[in-house]
Amino acid sequence: MNIGEAARASGVSAKMIRYYEQSGLIPKAGRSAAGYRDYSTTDVHMLRFVRRSRDLGFSMAEIEELLQLWRDRSRQSADVKRIALARIADLRRRIQEMEEMAATLEDLASCCSGDNRPDCPILADLEQGEAGKPRRSRGAIDSAP
Amino acid sequence: MNIGEAARASGVSAKMIRYYEQSGLIPKAGRSAAGYRDYSTTDVHMLRFVRRSRDLGFSMAEIEELLQLWRDRSRQSADVKRIALARIADLRRRIQEMEEMAATLEDLASCCSGDNRPDCPILADLEQGEAGKPRRSRGAIDSAP
DNA sequence: CCTTGACCTTCCCACGGTTGGAAGCCCCAC
């Protein structure tokens, strides 16, 4: 099966399949005589595993670990659970931070008359704001292309 | 004041100040005879504004808009409120997605015995998982360096 | 047989935002 077909079957774009291979996340695919990558249904299975993992927010490093465990028949479920729990804790922490941001912004917005006057408590806060804790990029999901 | 001093006073690293200047977010700083960038207390104020905005999760594009409004004495508070509300909606959406991820993972983890047996419902789900909605990177805040 | 169009290959570039390093000049205290 060609890369395009594997992409459609797995839900991982051809671009990303090549990237995952190139970065060592997945093994190098076999090649046809013409140099085309060739995929089996097992490979598609693996790609779906990767996609589902990304959908759940695992990082590439975590997925690498999960893939190893997936292939290892003697794995221990505790190992997998550990990764999942770490991911949950991470999610909870990020959610907490974003909740705080949203709450602060809501406070500010509720104090803002939102009319055509130049006074604006939001700008006033941004100007003053002690800030100092979270810092860093917003990132995250970016769900709408 | 030198860039280092301005960085300490504003909480924005010297690296980032140069980057913000280079990318046009903030105006080019004046230079001393030796070519050093020179900052006034007003500049520090502006840098703090930028930092506080980033702490609240605004993107550079949004901060650019907010800075313009900040400088514009005839601005209308409605414009600022609009940006803040959009940001809040965005946060709520991301939080929602992350909540769903966490809930799914918690379901899986609670089904997982977490012992030294090889059976693992988490891997089983990743293998099968229909997936298909959110996709995309985890990103987000990244608060602990 | 040859053309056409869909596919594949590799390679480079872009985005967000931030950090790191190297090479070279400058300034201040000792």
Place this chain on the structure above:
DNA sequence: GTGGGGCTTCCAACCGTGGGAAGGTCAAGG
């Protein structure tokens, strides 16, 4: 005058994804 820290610029990296160029290949239809 000298050492160590500041400053300057430039270049590269992180993660994950998409876009596109330039060229090779496959299958169908004329």
